[in-house]
Amino acid sequence: MLIVSGSTGEPEHSRAGHPERPERVAAALAGVDELRLGSDLTVVPPLVATRAQLARVHAVAYLDQLAAFCRGGGGDLDPDTYATADSWDAACRSAGGGLAAIDALRRQGDGVAFVATRPPGHHALRDRPLGFCLLNNVAVAAAELTAAGERVLIVDWDVHHGNGTQEIFWDDPNVLYVSTHEWPLFPGTGRAREVGGPRALGHIVNVPLPAGATGDVVRRAIDDVAAPAIDDFKPTWVLVSAGFDAHRADPLAGLELSSVDFAGLASMVAAFAPQPGRLVLFLEGGYDLGALRQSVAAALGALVGAAHPTDDPTSGGPGMELVAQARAERIAALRRAEELVLPEGSAL
Numbered sequence: 001m002l003i004v005s006g007s008t009g010e011p012e013h014s015r016a017g018h019p020e021r022p023e024r025v026a027a028a029l030a031g032v033d034e035l036r037l038g039s040d041l042t043v044v045p046p047l048v049a050t051r052a053q054l055a056r057v058h059a060v061a062y063l064d065q066l067a068a069f070c071r072g073g074g075g076d077l078d079p080d081t082y083a084t085a086d087s088w089d090a091a092c093r094s095a096g097g098g099l100a101a102i103d104a105l106r107r108q109g110d111g112v113a114f115v116a117t118r119p120p121g122h123h124a125l126r127d128r129p130l131g132f133c134l135l136n137n138v139a140v141a142a143a144e145l146t147a148a149g150e151r152v153l154i155v156d157w158d159v160h161h162g163n164g165t166q167e168i169f170w171d172d173p174n175v176l177y178v179s180t181h182e183w184p185l186f187p188g189t190g191r192a193r194e195v196g197g198p199r200a201l202g203h204i205v206n207v208p209l210p211a212g213a214t215g216d217v218v219r220r221a222i223d224d225v226a227a228p229a230i231d232d233f234k235p236t237w238v239l240v241s242a243g244f245d246a247h248r249a250d251p252l253a254g255l256e257l258s259s260v261d262f263a264g265l266a267s268m269v270a271a272f273a274p275q276p277g278r279l280v281l282f283l284e285g286g287y288d289l290g291a292l293r294q295s296v297a298a299a300l301g302a303l304v305g306a307a308h309p310t311d312d313p314t315s316g317g318p319g320m321e322l323v324a325q326a327r328a329e330r331i332a333a334l335r336r337a338e339e340l341v342l343p344e345g346s347a348l
Helices: 023-034 051-055 060-071 087-108 137-147 163-168 215-233 259-270 289-304 320-341
Strands: 002-006 041-044 074-076 082-084 112-116 152-156 175-182 204-209 237-242 279-283
Touching: 002 023, 002 087, 002 289, 023 112, 023 279, 023 289, 041 087, 051 060, 051 087, 051 137, 060 074, 060 082, 060 087, 082 087, 087 112, 087 137, 087 279, 112 289, 137 152, 137 163, 137 237, 137 279, 152 215, 163 175, 175 215, 204 215, 204 320, 215 259, 215 320, 237 259, 259 279, 259 289, 279 289
Parallel strands: 002 041, 002 112, 112 279, 152 175, 152 237, 175 204, 237 279
Antiparallel strands: 074 082
16 A cells, blocks of 8 residues: 655746756656556545644744745745745645645554655754755654654655754664765765764765765665664664655766666665654655656555656666775764763773
8 A cells, every 4th residue: 555645746846957856746646647657546635734733853043034024025045946936835735745644544544655745854953954855744744653653764865864864863862863875975974973962873874975876875874874773772663864866867877776676775775664654755846757657566566566668777886895895984983972971991
């Protein structure tokens, strides 16, 4: 069973020539259509995230400023990020997409959910928009779950590091954030030595990878660096910042994954969920429309057992040595941090 919380692409939040455009949602939903799920597909409309739900992860002053900016007509928020007069409403619906998906999974008690809304969210900081993102959609959903006593794993396989999600949950013991991403690349964060705050040491897991890295390298990063932390954390829900801009056809980055590589990643991540009905994928990046459609079909098809046309997995690219380096750097950073918080003379 696949639950899709989707929009029509929010054409009112759009700017001609910008890579973050309404056609991205249409391409993602076309990937869903390729699976021909029939009665095994349920589409639910996004909810509108409330002010209280947004304020769990964003500063109230920022929410007020962004709403006023949009209602005043919008404009440029930074060199890459814009808003229009209708962007506040679109962003609240996008942030509510995950809430609708969680509600539907709870009612169903089974299945997988995909949130196909825009604008994306994982770069949005607590008090600032960034990287095409206005509100942090996956963070809003995670905070809704932790408020109910859940332990949430967020896996971010977008080609760009989710700096906003990391900042929001830096010191939250109920969230484990895992990111594989190209380095160096926007936004410049996401080093392996970034491991979380004193109340949540080890709850940030970053594996930076070089341009040209292939699917086998990303899978090794999750197996060798992230999986031990995930096993210790024991999540009760798994959320995925499912950016598909690590595809080799994407114009904004340099990783070399194929669409079927995302099927492998989706299957790996699904195994971390403790039971059916606890996995939600959120559309983040992905700017080549054909690659986005194929990658969504591959990833979701792997999760629901639906046949779909596919290409070959990729392997042999650079980065295996950097995975090992990231693991060593992470261990060293954790030891240094533990020495700072443990009483003098205590054993590690």
